[in-house]
Amino acid sequence: MSANKELQQGYSDYSSALDQATLLNRLIAAMEKGDLTDELLEHIPELSEAKKLNDKLKYRKTILERSIAEQFAKNKKNGVKASEPSASSSAPVEKKAKKDGKNGGAAPKQAKKVDYVTVNDYGSSIFGRLQSLFKKAIEDAFPGLDVPLLLAETPNPQFGDYQCNSAMPIAAILKATGINKKPGDVGKEIHAKLPENIDFVEKIAVMPAGFINVFLNADYLRKQISSLALNGISLPKVAKKRVLVDFSSPNIAKEMHVGHLRSTIIGDSICRLFEAVGYDVLRVNHIGDWGTQFGMLIAHLYDRFPDFLKKLPDISDLQAFYKESKKRFDEDEQFKKRAYECVVKLQSRDGEIVQAWNTICDVSKKYNQIVYDHLDIKIKDVGESFYQDKMVELVKWIKENKPDMLRKEEGRQIMFPTGCDVPLTVVKSDGGFTYDTSDLAALKYRMLEEKCDWNIYVVDAGQNLHLETVYAAGRDFGWYDENTQRVEHVGFGLVLGDDKKKFKTRSGETVRLLDLLSEGVKRATEKLKEKGRDAVMTEEELAAARDAVAFGCVKYADLSHTRTQDYIFSFDRMLDDRGNTAVYLLYAYARIRSIVRTSGVTDSQLADYLAKTPILPLNHPAELKLAKQLLKLSDCVLLVLDSLMLHQMCDYVYNLATLFHDFYNECYVIERKEGEPVVVHFHRLALCEVTANVISTCFKILGIREVPKM
Template sequence: MSEPNWEMLNNRATAAEKEIALIKQKIEWLHQNITTDTSQSIPDANKEEFERLQQENIKLKHRIAILTRTIEAQRGKASAMSNTPQSNTISINNTLWDIFHRAITAAYPNVLNPRVIVTTSNNPKFGDYQCNNAMPLAQELSSSGTKVLPRNVANNIMSKLEESPLIDKYEVAGAGFINIYLKRDFGQLILSNWLKTGEVLPPYVEKKRVIVDFSSPNIAKEMHVGHLRSTIIGDSISRLLEYLGHDVLRLNHIGDWGTQFGMLIAHLQDKFPNYSTVAPPIQDLQAFYKESKIRFDSDEEFKKRAYECVVKLQAFEPDIIKAWKMICDVSRQEFEKVYTRLDIKLVERGESFYQKRMELIVKELESRNLLEEDNGRKVMWGEKRGSGIPLTIIKSDGGFTYDTSDMAAIKQRIEEENADWVIYVTDAGQSLHFQMLESCAQKAGILRSYHRMDHVGFGVVLGEDKKKFKTRSGDTVKLIELLDEGLKRTLEKLKEKGRDKVLSEEDLKAAQESVTYGCIKYADLSHNRNHEYVFSFDKMLEDKGNTAVYLLYALTRIRSIARTAKVTQDELRRHARDTPISLEHEKEWKLAKVLLKFPDIILDISENMYLHPLCEFCYEISCAFTEFYDKCYCVEKNQAGEIVKVHMGRLLLTEATAIVLEKCFVLLGLKPVSRM
């Protein structure tokens, strides 16, 4: 393809980006002209204009979505046509969506905002992808008085389809399905570009400032299995968004303020009166917390002193603040042990950070008459009053709550951190709270129409008895002990398979840690996060099926093929410049088509925040690779075991497979090893 075509497509994408910017300015203007305080009735004279502006706002948002898809499609085409690796990761779904959106609009200009239905085909006889718009379009046209057969609709759409560097051919099948066949040349080009750069570059997305709030343990309490899901899911979401080029701030909103610190400090004063000069040995904070709680519940004099300590803490008295910092530091060191082992990066910002901001948000909400009296409390309703449970902004005793803290936090994140998108990763039981927080933040004018907020909820972790995961004594399972048990079980498995006989001590330890932490993460991420899942080391450590062990081993095996052929990764990258990847055999092409789905998997996750499709994709790659490897020899040897032929085109396909799998593992937080 010629360079001018590339310039034309790139210019079209740039023009679309400029149009998005203009539309966003208009949305902001509309937002400023739409009444945000829905607690006050809108005068009848303004209702019509108000509704018109709301409809205009919705249409513009839809237009932005279409333009964003168009940008991705045009960038993909430009990349495919230019044969350059600068932007070579193409979303096939977005490209097809753009092609069919234009064709349907051209064929049926009276159909406004047609919904494009493009799916992956499960049977190669029916193409690689399918467009299934003909039947719903025929139904829509018939209901408006124009009776038409779905197959005729499909043929009409076909007549408007443009040529594309991705598409080999289209065909109408059955009642009106449009089968889409990809070009093998396109597959070779994309996979070769990945090999030349040595990595899979991310697909194009509009870059945002994103804040991900996850993990969030409480000071003076051990991290337990309840924190496991938030930590693992939040880390993987952060990794994926960072990979896409977003500016991500990973926040650990720890519980480091409140009444419990009064009792902890009072207990510290009694047990270690010289704590200000001699560091007290309180490494076991969990036991220390239990001791102080028993005293708080049974000793009225101690409880009174604990409340006095809370007042002094809130007044930032130096001696009390020193005790508070000491307790926080001990806890922080324990948290860090878990984060280091799981390779989790976080910026700590506890509830204490928002204390002054809570005072300010309360004044602001009161001055705007957004708070209501309710049995001595001051509460705030969202956009729909009476729907759900209001946020309690001020308790009846005048104190603040988690609701106050969350309102102050979201205001700080939007206005001071300039966040475009805020994500909260907590258990599903808090979903109603975050719905109300979002609604109240919108009503207060903090969250605007161009901001995005997501609550990424998840189900509880169950034991093998299908009950909430606890120790035999009924206590919550400490996370550090869980990791230790995992290491022990993994080492036993590795020794069972005789890996200690063939691996060095260093390699054995690396394999042990890779498998242990990989298994724990993968078992969590491979389940739909909305569902509960059973925590079972036995199932996690199975080396068959969709498990981390199987996939880590699969990657190690793939990497070993090039070593067997005595070809280095640098040599493979050099060969990628002048040797076409072999895609002639049906199993070669099947594997390639699986790999090409990677950008769409990533883009879908960035929209819906469900990570299990990425795990399913890893397993699909592994299965397709096994089929390919069984039918297509990469290295041929004679009876003496000497290499007589290396199929370089196939070896390049194995390397492309390894590159994609490795990128998936990075996003899931897994650390592969060269030998297992």
């Protein structure tokens, strides 16, 4: 192993250990405080189950307490004497549990995993094709046996490239039914059901212990790399889907802050992945553009900007504008009265008030768009206001089609979806609607009117309980079939500061996204100047590299972490050019493009060579190792399509970059010897070209701008 690789590996191990230590510290801190966080419940399933039961009992207890109070009131009215329950004789009243997913009681998710991705052509995928072949072989050899496929890369090359380990669990299942078969015999039966000639397989060997070792055909690898270099990168072809992705979702009249960062970045990358495989993607921004708070904002707008009807007001600080209106609402009774009047007029669609509302929305969207432009985000606003009429239609629909699902409780109309312990409030006691109603109306619209095959919600993990309950209601109403339509919550953890708490400014304020991105630009500029890039790059090249580093490092730092976990925001780590960072990858990509440029070989010259050389002479172990990694792109795409875990793609492209550096250190692409002509090894130049193109493909999915010079 090269010294460079050892340093990179050491740095990677250190980062992983640091993340693990941070996780353990958070878990310990949560346990010491008695704070049952979502993360703690995830790592201690027994505690999670106990918490769910406890929440259920608390809810039932609340119902009983209300019933007792109602009965006491009736007794008192009818002259029946009874001792009133006193605070001293009863347990302390619990605060109402928030529906934030951290309190258990979640709706049941589907019991069986469904393969929602239908692959028509695996492309250059090897692992995916092997999975398909082994699944069919197991089904043919042991029909009706429900056993998971255990297929993985082998850690030791002497046992081949891939290994199927399903024979052992199959033998155990057969033994439980009275059929005694050795794992080795089971392995042979599976092998017998595989096709005799598999173009990418050199040989298959069944070990006595039942392991089925697969050795890849090196010529197949050489041929595939030649094809990719000549024809370009091809992704797997999958069955078309109409997909809606709900992400970002800031509130109107409040500037986007760090809390919107993860949803925006993760959601955009998921959309890019879907678009890359040919899905019809609806990018939806479910903005908070409706509610009683708009009354105070409109009233304040009239006072601060009386000429807003003629020109868009210059509200330089949305957060301050919101705080000013809230302060007046809390302290000034006359202002509060005017605010309520504005709400009534807005709900009745008064022309001038609607124009005032539109003005506030336009100003807010203007600031949001600056963030979206920086991050190259495309998204369509479909806010809560869009569903106001649809909520009325929803309640009417339920009463006409599923009246038994609604029940009255204290004047509210609620429903308990199948398997849920916490109800959805469809209509409040005053006849108004709730977020439950709005989200049900949105789900109904998306599945029945937009006719979505997949409906993906990129929302923080704290909303899991609420969303799973809404999905369960959708299934009860028959709006979608979970066996064919994918409705899924893509949850994510928090962005933390160095103190392991929610990322905030030094004064304790929420960090504005524009400020965060501006700081990124400043630090990226300093980083490039520190490397002396300002001396060798044009002004335009330097600006392009600066923005690619500034915004790419923020995106990659988020995406490279497992999304369900919290991560610590650190510009120092993001801008490090060692380890698994965007900066390292951008430098690697620029270096590879530079090698191709330096060779002096034109595109047509390389194409002529590839046309004459369908099987590249890749014989060095580093060449073959790099080739195998390049052909895993399709497998990575299929994996992430299923899991929606973008860190898996980050891991793939980082491993590719490190393997390329190993290859480049061990194999001359451009060979110079004193007194001799320069020799360009075209087959290795083809490897460089394919590597750069694969990294470029990953960058496009991750939303990172590629720059040819760094």
